[in-house]
Amino acid sequence: MQRLFQQSGLLQADQVPVRDASADDIDEHAFDRYFERRYGQSVEEVGLPLMQLLENVDLAREGDPNLAGMLLFGNQPHRRLQVWEITAVAFPGAVLFDKQYLDSENIDGPLEEQYRRAMAFIKRILHQVQGERGVNTLGQLEIPKDAFEELLVNALVHRDFLVSATIRLFVFADWVEITSPSHLPDALTSEQIRARRSNRRNKVLADHAARILPCRGMGTGIPRALHAWPRIDLIDERDGNQFRAMVLRPQAEAAECLTSTGQAPRKNPSSAYFADEGIRGDVSLGTDGMGWAQGSQVLCRNLSPASIGYWRARNDHPG
Structure with missing residues (x-):
């Protein structure tokens, strides 16, 4: 039933109140910094209660923080949103069922923290290469950071929150795989998003995240990732209800x-x-x-x- 309401536009998962959450679950200092940066006034200057302000900007409903509010400004949101995090694993070879792994991390927290930790995981696993630079310069990531910025933000913001599964970040010997638990919305295809066609699933979350995460919210994220690193496969698996971005590394x-x-x-x-x-x-x-x-x-x-x-x-x- 929830899926039917979502498809008809009557239900926006990011605006659903989080059960048993309250104002105590919101990082007021983080929200205050964001509010002043975006609206030019501090929460104290506005003079309204925190929950009223959250409702005014669509981050709460009926006195409770909603999903978008908790994901952006929650104190330890994983305590109430246990599967909405990133599972990161680095494997030495090319198979998922390898008995050995190089590194692993369960990445939780607000979305901005998840983004930072996921990017740090990628950076510590991938190679730093000299490229065209001199011997005394710092190395640069073997795949441009811009490619991963867009793919991570896409997975964090545009996933389907009605699916109880984590985002998966797997690093293999020859590729990096970012899997979002949900296929593309409606009839959108991989070819269309390559051509800058977009259909935002979580509109409130995407609107606020565009001012917190490194994204512009104009449907150009995937094309920018491909411009930074063209060797990316985008696989929309409707039967498996997931979307995979597979980034080929330079090793091959x-x-x-x-x-x-x-x-x-x-x-x-x-x-x-x-x-x-x-x-x-x-x-x-x-x-x-x-x-x-x-x-x-x-x-x-x-x-x-x-x-x-x-x-x-x-x-x-x-x-």
């Missing part, structure tokens, strides 16, 4: 694909390229430990085992 740069028409090799193929060329389950490892893939009119070679793991994860192929 030896891979290339040769076409039967004599075109120049395709360097660093993404899994979307594999699918376009009819490559499905026929990916194999050669005696040199590298892989090859045969499609209808293409042969891919020099695929690392981790790259093959990426392709299989992209296509839900257990391998």
Whole structure:
């Protein structure tokens, strides 16, 4: 029933009051700083009770903080919103069921804290590279920070809060995967969001988050991420009710694909390229430990085992 109301626009999950929450669950200092920065007056200057102000800006309803209010300004919101956090794990290889992991963290707290800690997790796992810079300069992240900024904000703000599941941040040897528990809203597709089409699911949360998190709220987040790092696959899984962003790392740069028409090799193929060329389950490892893939009119070679793991994860192929 909730899903039907949500789809019809009669229910906005981010505006639902949080059971048993009260003004004591709100970080008044954090809200005061935000309120003064946005509206030019402090809470004290306005002279209204905290809950009244929260209701005036759609962060509370009927005297109780709502979901958006708790996620943005709650004191330890995970105590009342236990699954709305990030599960972060770094694996040494290319399989989710690996018995070993490099690092893990359950990331909770208000959304701004979740964003900061998730970005810190990514930075400590990914490589710092020299690039075109001199030997005495600090390294730069192997994948631009801008790409992860947009993908993390998208997962935190635009997920479906009627789904009781955490956001998953998994780092593998050859890719980073950010999974949001809900598919794209309505009939929106991955191709449409690449082309700057948007449909905001949590309008109140998105409006306030645009002034707290590094996002602009104009439907340009995904295109900006792709501009910063084009090697991103966006997978909308309606049957599985989740949306995955898979960011390919630079490690697989030896891979290339040769076409039967004599075109120049395709360097660093993404899994979307594999699918376009009819490559499905026929990916194999050669005696040199590298892989090859045969499609209808293409042969891919020099695929690392981790790259093959990426392709299989992209296509839900257990391998």
